[in-house]
Amino acid sequence: xxxxxxxxxxxxxxxxxxxxPASLAAQSTHQVPLSPTNIHWxxxxxxxxxxxxxxxxxxxxxxxxxxxxxxxxxxxxxxxxRFLPSMLxxxxxxxxxxxxxxxxxxxxxxxxxxxxxxxxRFLDIGFLTPYGVSGFVPGGGTLPDDFPxxxxxxxxxDTTALTATMGIEGVLIPVRxxxxxxxxxPPLLRGRxxxxxxxxxxxxxxxxxxxxxxxxxxxxxxDGGLLSIGDGHASQGDGEVSGTAIETSLHGTxxxxxxxxSDLRWPRAETPTHYISMGLHPDLDEAxxxxxxxxxxxxxxxxxxxxxxxxxxxxxxxDLRVTQLVDGTKGIHGMxxxxxxx
Numbered sequence: 001x002x003x004x005x006x007x008x009x010x011x012x013x014x015x016x017x018x019x020x021p022a023s024l025a026a027q028s029t030h031q032v033p034l035s036p037t038n039i040h041w042x043x044x045x046x047x048x049x050x051x052x053x054x055x056x057x058x059x060x061x062x063x064x065x066x067x068x069x070x071x072x073x074x075x076x077x078x079x080x081x082r083f084l085p086s087m088l089x090x091x092x093x094x095x096x097x098x099x100x101x102x103x104x105x106x107x108x109x110x111x112x113x114x115x116x117x118x119x120x121r122f123l124d125i126g127f128l129t130p131y132g133v134s135g136f137v138p139g140g141g142t143l144p145d146d147f148p149x150x151x152x153x154x155x156x157x158d159t160t161a162l163t164a165t166m167g168i169e170g171v172l173i174p175v176r177x178x179x180x181x182x183x184x185x186p187p188l189l190r191g192r193x194x195x196x197x198x199x200x201x202x203x204x205x206x207x208x209x210x211x212x213x214x215x216x217x218x219x220x221x222x223d224g225g226l227l228s229i230g231d232g233h234a235s236q237g238d239g240e241v242s243g244t245a246i247e248t249s250l251h252g253t254x255x256x257x258x259x260x261x262s263d264l265r266w267p268r269a270e271t272p273t274h275y276i277s278m279g280l281h282p283d284l285d286e287a288x289x290x291x292x293x294x295x296x297x298x299x300x301x302x303x304x305x306x307x308x309x310x311x312x313x314x315x316x317x318x319d320l321r322v323t324q325l326v327d328g329t330k331g332i333h334g335m336x337x338x339x340x341x342x
Contacts, residue, residue: 027057032104034063034086034128034249035093040106042099044201045192046185046222050108053224056258063128064179064230065090065102066247076133076154084129087249099195101181101204105228109258112225117262118184118218120227124253125177125212130157132164132234132248142241142325155246157234164234164246173235177250180206180231187221195231197329198280202267205278206245206324207333208236214271219264227256240324266294269333277334278323287332288320295334303341313340 030052032038038051054060063086066073070083070091083091090102109118135152139145155164157175164173183202186193198204202218210216218225232250269276277298279290295318299310317340323331 027055029059029061029253030054032060032062032107034065034084034090034104036090038062038104039065039090039094039102040228041094041097041102042195043192044103044183044185044195044203044228046188046190046226048106048185048226050106050224050226052105053108053110054256055110056256059123059253059255060107061251061253062104062229063251064104064232064249066132066249067100067102067180067231067244068247069102072133072135072152072247073131073154076152078131078154082129082131087129098192101195101231103181103195103228103230106185106226107228107256108224108226109256110224111260112220112258113223113260114187114221115261115263116220116225117259117264118220118225118227119257119259120182120216120218121255121257122178122210122212122214122216122252123255125179126251127157127159127177127234128232128249128251130159131155132157132246134166134242134244134246136242136244140326141243142239151242155234155248157246157248173246175234175246176208176211177232177234177248178208178211178236179229179250179252180204180233180236180245182210182216182218182227182229184218184220184228185222185226197327198331199329200266200280204231204327205267205331206231206233206236206240206327207269207276207278207331208233208238209271209274209276209333209335210269214269217264217268219262219266229254239322240326243326266290268294268298273339274335274337277336279332279334280329282329284322284325284330284332287330291320291332291334292318295336299336
């Protein structure tokens with residue numbers, strides 16, 4: 001990593017540009033197939049043995065099982081012969097379950113230490129199976145009093161046209177697959193964290209912007225980082241109001257780049273066109289304050305504006321969006337167009 005990039009990353013909790021110097025070209029590509037030995041179900045924990053060790057710049061091609069496994073698919077009426085052998089093996093082979101999400105990993109990044117940052121580049125995201133499921137539970141989601149019963153819908157996905165149908169005539173949904181849960185291990189003294197809600201370790205962000213071609217920056221809390229990923233979504237609205245997206249099984253390829261010595265406190269992200277700040281809090285107002293404050297600090301550090309001008313710029317150009325409302329810890333993400341800065 002060159003000195004300019006190191007300074008940018010460590011200066012003030014910033015979203016560093018997606019630079020790809022020759023020294024960070026992929027050193028190796030590792031395969032992590034869907035299997036019981038590569039899955040831990042529903043938690044982040046610093047004591048889990050890593051399934052893989054990589055170096056900065058390496059790529060990881062992996063597979064994941066949809067949230068809650070095969071139970072909802074069976075309830076929705078999918079035939080057993082549509083389940084891959086690897087899906088069945090994980091469903092029967094992983095019996096220790098805490099939260100909802102089968103997570104692939106953890107992945108140990110050589111040289112990562114507390115205080116560093118992992119840059120995770122989403123190089124490829126695709127469908128392991130051309131179907132998914134969505135619904136709600138009694139009293140769940142954003143309107144618990146309106147829906148005291150359960151609902152479930154199966155979705156068929158056209159992986160070429162990138163659309164999904166839900167068995168209702170005239171309804172066609174565009175799909176943009178992404179992983180809802182990605183994070184690192186919390187500090188050892190924090191113990192095991194349920195995967196249901198996001199936090200400083202990141203985890204269940206459910207941020208629909210993190211599609212192929214985007215980048216996520218995660219603060220490291222333990223040696224190696226111990227990166228895990230899962231919770232495939234074919235499509236999701238901002239808010240995820242019923243409590244679920246189109247839950248599906250995905251494969252993906254990521255590149256992991258280690259940045260040493262940053263003070264990043266909360267996750268940040270980039271798309272090809274936008275910087276993204278994030279706020280995570282049980283109170284939606286406080287989550288909005290966090291996302292705004294993070295972007296103000298980024299603008300000051302990266303683009304040299306004074307705090308007051310950065311605050312005004314956010315008021316006229318920052319789009320605050322509700323990431324999700326339903327995971328206990330709510331999410332707000334702020335999107336700022338890169339082309340504002342010429």
